[in-house]
Amino acid sequence: MEDTAIVDLYWQRSDRAIPETECKYGGYCHTVAMRIVNNHQDAEECVNDTWLGAWNSMPENRPTYLAPYLAKLTRWLSLSKVKARNRFKRGGGELTLSLEELDNDLGEGTDLARQIELKELSEYLDAFLAGLPIEERTVFLARYWYAASIREIAVKSSCSESKVKSMLLRTRRKLKTALEVEGLC
């Protein structure tokens, strides 16, 4: 079923909206959640909460692309779950590793950094990502948005793990410089 038809079901408050969404994007959202929460049951919970979030946010919203819309909901719920359990550094899995990598290059942050709004930071990040070559951007987001493992990214992009690591290192350094210029790091 096309995304627009599924969105229509939400707007009509149809019982079929969630089953159709689950059928098309259940696996995708589960993968997004699983990489972050690193636990099958928690991932299921996040995915179920995603359907609830989708139901509650439509018809107010009418997303053109359903996949990223749902994935953002799932990721936010998954990160919030991990944060609520204070497991960012203890839970293991790819999220912990990717966070440690970011920590290494961005540091612990300053008071100013702590004060800035997420929205403002999001805008900086969007602009930063727009300026990156497409290959660098996809690898960066695969690692820090989807929390994919270095090995998986290497296999999927047909390059070596060391190339992925060095690409990520370069991008993190560029990000650090960009944030320093803005006085955020």
Place this chain on the structure above:
Amino acid sequence: MLSEKVLFALNNVDDSYLEETRELLDRSAVSQKPAKSRIVRTILIAAVLAALMAATAYAIVSIHQKRQQELKADLKIEEKNVNSYTEYPVPSQSSASGVTLLSTVNDGEFQRVFVNVSPVKKDVIDRFPETVAFAWRLDGMTLNGEDYWMTAGPKLKSGTSVSGYEAIREAVYQDAYDEETETLTLECSISNDAIAQAQAYENSERVHLTLTLWDRQAQADANVGLSAEWLGSQEPFGSVWIAPTDQETRYFDFHQAFCRDEESDREIEIVGLELTPFSAVWKVRYDLAEQFHQPNADWDAYKPWSMLEDKVCIEAKLIFSDGSAFSTGGALNTPFENGIVNLNCNWESAININDVQRIVLGDLVLWEAE
């Protein structure tokens, strides 16, 4: 910290960047050409296949019996004198494909039905649970007038808790899959409501259960949006008739016992406990219960009450004759019916409900055998 904030802030990136990254991650790994040695091995396998056929037929009967023994031990059926369990004779002339009914257990709210399905190829297990699942349905079972399917899970040992796809697959290989006979042991949890609906449809005590493979990847490739339609069009593993197993229940009346939280100054009455070997329903009552157990309840107002409900389920202990104690754990759902909140809890391995000697909540003795 900034890095944590960056992770959250990244959530709002442009959708098109996420789609291009998803495209990368959705790519299949590059396939490799089969090596010559594999072709030679294929010929060898074909040559000895006929000789193996007889041995395979025996192995399948064995795997059915083996699984029945494992199930009984895992669920503690004999150890805890459980009556709400039915084991079925496995056919002596097994075919190498289809569904074999192993056993059913009544855990109060659900019939847990255990079956072996075959053939399930190893590459299918290697895709579970990302792009492959298993589904069941009862004839006559409908939702809003339409057919629907539910998922069945590989039967892992009770208490197994695994994280990550690799770990899940490892557990399936360990507990539920027999590579030699390509047989997978599945558990279907069938609600009493679905059973009642199917019985009405069949006009019989027995209901007809069908199991099938749910290849989500094939479904996506075929661009069939409706899962029920897709699953209905697939060749199933097979079907079996099942007669639901009777429930085994013991009821404890607490005669006006109360659970109080001094800090929040709230109190609930614990009316009673309905116990089966695999489940419990704690029955509690308090003035505002009805308004908290309906859609759009005020969660902040409900919170202190929900903590009291949890306290009953989690902190109450069933004490057995050998002195051991058991907690029913937190409730999975809490329906409100006829002025009572039913705190439904369940667990995987049986307890001996006839051996309960005392039920306590902290210092409060809720019930004691005479």
